Amino acid sequence: MSYTVGSGADGVPPGVEKPGEKLALGVAARLSRYLQVLIQARKMGKETISSQELADYTHVNSTQIRRDLSGFGKFGKRGVGYNVESLVDQIRKILHTSGQHNIALFGAGHLGTAIATSDIFADHGFRVVAVFDVDREKVGEHIGPLEVRHNSQLRDVIDEEDIVVAVLAVPSAAAQRLAEELVDAGVKIIFNYSDALLQVPPEVTVHTSSPAVDLLYALYFYLT
Amino acid sequence: MSYTVGSGADGVPPGVEKPGEKLALGVAARLSRYLQVLIQARKMGKETISSQELADYTHVNSTQIRRDLSGFGKFGKRGVGYNVESLVDQIRKILHTSGQHNIALFGAGHLGTAIATSDIFADHGFRVVAVFDVDREKVGEHIGPLEVRHNSQLRDVIDEEDIVVAVLAVPSAAAQRLAEELVDAGVKIIFNYSDALLQVPPEVTVHTSSPAVDLLYALYFYLT
DNA sequence: TAGATTGTTAATCGATTAACAATC
DNA sequence: TAGATTGTTAATCGATTAACAATC
Numbered sequence: 001m002s003y004t005v006g007s008g009a010d011g012v013p014p015g016v017e018k019p020g021e022k023l024a025l026g027v028a029a030r031l032s033r034y035l036q037v038l039i040q041a042r043k044m045g046k047e048t049i050s051s052q053e054l055a056d057y058t059h060v061n062s063t064q065i066r067r068d069l070s071g072f073g074k075f076g077k078r079g080v081g082y083n084v085e086s087l088v089d090q091i092r093k094i095l096h097t098s099g100q101h102n103i104a105l106f107g108a109g110h111l112g113t114a115i116a117t118s119d120i121f122a123d124h125g126f127r128v129v130a131v132f133d134v135d136r137e138k139v140g141e142h143i144g145p146l147e148v149r150h151n152s153q154l155r156d157v158i159d160e161e162d163i164v165v166a167v168l169a170v171p172s173a174a175a176q177r178l179a180e181e182l183v184d185a186g187v188k189i190i191f192n193y194s195d196a197l198l199q200v201p202p203e204v205t206v207h208t209s210s211p212a213v214d215l216l217y218a219l220y221f222y223l224t
Numbered sequence: 225m226s227y228t229v230g231s232g233a234d235g236v237p238p239g240v241e242k243p244g245e246k247l248a249l250g251v252a253a254r255l256s257r258y259l260q261v262l263i264q265a266r267k268m269g270k271e272t273i274s275s276q277e278l279a280d281y282t283h284v285n286s287t288q289i290r291r292d293l294s295g296f297g298k299f300g301k302r303g304v305g306y307n308v309e310s311l312v313d314q315i316r317k318i319l320h321t322s323g324q325h326n327i328a329l330f331g332a333g334h335l336g337t338a339i340a341t342s343d344i345f346a347d348h349g350f351r352v353v354a355v356f357d358v359d360r361e362k363v364g365e366h367i368g369p370l371e372v373r374h375n376s377q378l379r380d381v382i383d384e385e386d387i388v389v390a391v392l393a394v395p396s397a398a399a400q401r402l403a404e405e406l407v408d409a410g411v412k413i414i415f416n417y418s419d420a421l422l423q424v425p426p427e428v429t430v431h432t433s434s435p436a437v438d439l440l441y442a443l444y445f446y447l448t
Numbered sequence: 449t450a451g452a453t454t455g456t457t458a459a460t461c462g463a464t465t466a467a468c469a470a471t472c
Numbered sequence: 473t474a475g476a477t478t479g480t481t482a483a484t485c486g487a488t489t490a491a492c493a494a495t496c
Contacts, residue, residue, distance in 0.1 A: 023444070023448075026462070029441050033434070035440065036436070040420070041421065051478075057421055061464060064464065064465085074478085074479075077472060077477085077478075078471045078477050078478040078479080079476045080476080095440060110334045110335070118335075120436050121435070121436050121439070126436060165439065191438070191439055195267075195343075197261060205442050207438050207439070208260075209438075211339075213257055213260045214415070214431050214433075215327075215350060215389065216256045216319060216348055219413065220320060221252070248487095274452085286453095287489060288487070290456085293454095294456075298454085299454095301496060302454040304452080305453065452496085453496085455493095457490105457493100459489090460489080462485105462486090463484100463485080463487085464484080467481085468479105470477105470478080470480095471479100472478085
């Protein structure tokens with residue numbers, strides 16, 4: 001697989017981003033955010049979008065957006081903007097996330113159910129292929145098309161479905177032990193919705209969802 | 225209200241951060257994240273924490289953390305670390321978020337119920353004081369101690385309870401119209417859990433929760 | 449004392465912004 | 473043509489990091 005992107009249209013090699021090198025953390029984070037807006041814009045039937053519109057929705061400066069994108073090719077049309085559809089494809093190529101990724105969900109409570117039935121992950125190519133719970137009452141129930149399974153089966157499913165991402169919608173008290181089982185089973189990315197501080201080996205990434213933190217941050221700028 | 229912080233212990237004025245000035249965006253964002261970890265560490269009975277431990281949990285470089293904190297005062301003890309309890313207080317002072325803030329929640333479905341019953345907001349001083357839904361079937365039901373009210377009452381509650389923050393756990397299709405009503409009623413911060421792109425006046429802040437974006441970002445570094 | 453960790457410096461790198469020519 | 477918006481430059485600012493003396 002090559003890192004070269006956007007060399008199809010005009011063959012101009014990007015000046016800033018060198019093929020074969022990882023993106024800087026900030027660039028990857030911003031590209032992901034552009035993608036979210038683009039996918040939603042596409043859903044709403046929008047065909048083109050300007051860097052200014054992207055800036056309004058992402059709170060990233062419009063010059064920064066144009067700069068980020070122009071590092072990979074000339075995707076825009078002057079006086080018009082960017083084609084939504086093709087920019088989605090380009091960014092997905094850049095982020096190597098064009099394919100589908102299977103994820104496993106833990107916890108079939110309110111939060112787990114909300115996650116499994118929303119299309120927030122599906123829209124970005126993540127497919128929830130299994131839902132687990134420890135509660136025998138819940139095992140066997142259906143959430144959408146999925147039957148809730150008991151945690152004891154997690155290893156089999158993770159192997160079979162080639163799962164590297166697990167989403168934790170379980171109580172804080174259960175999260176660390178579950179995380180350890182998941183690491184053992186080969187999961188590489190844990191998306192933690194509990195507020196537990198998870199300890200995992202360095203090769204595993206934990207992302208802890210923190211709505212309250214985002215809110216504190218927004219509130220600071222309102223208060224000052 | 226003064227911006228001066230940390231002048232109690234040793235009276236040394238901070239060298240980098242000037243009182244009366246807003247924090248840089250990045251500093252405010254990082255302080256919020258430190259706070260999240262500190263609050264959870266406190267819950268777990270931890271009395272002190274080192275910049276390295278904070279770095280492990282927040283993925284922020286430990287030097288950066290010491291630098292951020294030392295801009296406001298000498299909060300740490302060499303060879304020991306930072307006192308968790310007092311650092312929580314200091315950061316709250318810096319962010320002006322020592323008080324309680326009332327929030328209103330919209331949507332009494334699975335997601336809304338999960339939010340209302342978790343303590344993820346409560347731990348950071350946010351109190352859900354009202355839950356709304358448009359579904360007459362749900363109005364009158366109880367979620368924890370709160371009775372679900374109909375959206376038509378939102379204006380009264382927002383006025384009475386002095387609410388500036390609204391959390392939207394409603395379907396995407398309903399989000400824009402609701403956002404407009406909230407802006408009209410005086411809400412200043414909208415925390416959007418739907419994937420709708422909300423358009424609001426410039427004085428209102430929208431934060432759209434984007435778990436899939438975070439996941440894409442984590443996956444990029446796993447794949448490369 | 450020995451070990452650990454802070455607070456701070458200095459050097460580098462990436463982000464941000466204004467400005468504007470190019471061009472659709 | 474006129475208006476809009478990209479792509480790019482240059483200048484500034486903030487973030488990041490290594491290194492280490494200070495000190496608990």
